[in-house]
Amino acid sequence: MGEGYLASIPGSTNPSNRSYFVNIDAPEGNDIELTVELQAINGKFRMCVSLLENITEWSQCDWKTENNKNSLIISSNDSKFVRSHKYGILVVPVYKSEYEYSNYTYVITVSNQDNYPSVVAGLVTDIVLPSSYKNYKFPVSIVSTGATILLTTADDKAKLQVSTEYKELNSPDTSTKLKTAHGQNAALYFDQKELTEMCGDKRSSVNLLNIV
Numbered sequence: 074m075g076e077g078y079l080a081s082i083p084g085s086t087n088p089s090n091r092s093y094f095v096n097i098d099a100p101e102g103n104d105i106e107l108t109v110e111l112q113a114i115n116g117k118f119r120m121c122v123s124l125l126e127n128i129t130e131w132s133q134c135d136w137k138t139e140n141n142k143n144s145l146i147i148s149s150n151d152s153k154f155v156r157s158h159k160y161g162i163l164v165v166p167v168y169k170s171e172y173e174y175s176n177y178t179y180v181i182t183v184s185n186q187d188n189y190p191s192v193v194a195g196l197v198t199d200i201v202l203p204s205s206y207k208n209y210k211f212p213v214s215i216v217s218t219g220a221t222i223l224l225t226t227a228d229d230k231a232k233l234q235v236s237t238e239y240k241e242l243n244s245p246d247t248s249t250k251l252k253t254a255h256g257q258n259a260a261l262y263f264d265q266k267e268l269t270e271m272c273g274d275k276r277s278s279v280n281l282l283n284i285v
Contacts, residue, residue: 077112077191080164081176084116088166088177094126095183099156104149108184108207109162111143112198116177117167118143124153128161143199194220208242211235213272220268224259233259237271 082088099105111120120143121134128134135153136145147154166177182190189210192198198209213220224233233254234242241251250271252261263271 077180077182077193079114079178079180081178082116082164082166084172084175084177086168086173088168088172090129090166091164092128093162093164093181094159095162096159097155097157099149101156105185106149107147107160108182108190109145109147110182110184110190110198111138111164112180112182112193112196113143114178114180114196115175116172116179117169118177118179119165119167120145120181121163121165122147123161123163124155124158126159126161128163131163131165133161134163192222208239213268217268218265219263221260221262224254226257226259229257231256231259233261235261235263 078093080091082091097107109120109122111118119131119138121128121131121137122145123133123135125133131137136147138145149156162181162183164179164181166172180193184190186206186208189208192209192211194211211220211222222233222235224231234251235253236242236251238250252263254261
């Protein structure tokens with residue numbers, strides 16, 4: 074959980090659906106929010122989650138993406154939520170003639186508050202935030218000369234934080250490795266010198282935190 078899975082569906086006039094399952098075991102008394110995200114690389118998709126492990130049809134969905142959003146949050150407070158269960162995930166490619174002779178390609182990720190899904194450089198990640206915050210990791214290459222992280226939202230109170238240390242995120246303590254931006258278009262830029270100072274020569278992953 075927390076790691077993205079890259080997958081492709083062959084293009085055709087009637088592309089097939091793709092199904093997955095995830096095993097969840099949430100102890101009683103612990104509130105969790107399960108996030109299922111699909112990042113489209115080539116093509117358009119719909120996605121849903123079902124209490125049926127072997128889901129094959131959209132009509133079997135219990136939670137569905139809407140308005141072209143490819144993220145779902147399922148809370149343990151939801152009346153349908155089962156704490157110890159295998160959930161089915163269905164990915165449905167939306168037919169477009171321009172994708173007929175190429176693959177529908179995407180990354181699918183299942184995570185909770187304690188996981189760090191990766192943000193893919195150069196691709197827009199459509200995020201639906203849980204009730205508090207969401208953590209991501211942003212791998213930085215050793216050859217990178219700079220990196221920009223941009224958060225676009227309708228909430229002018231949104232906060233974007235970046236650090237190489239998890240304990241610094243959303244902490245009242247300040248650090249030279251913690252960078253923060255606020256607002257509807259919060260953005261942080263790191264030049265090559267800053268990347269080296271923050272990550273060292275190995276350029277380890279930079280953690281990204283969004284709060285709405």
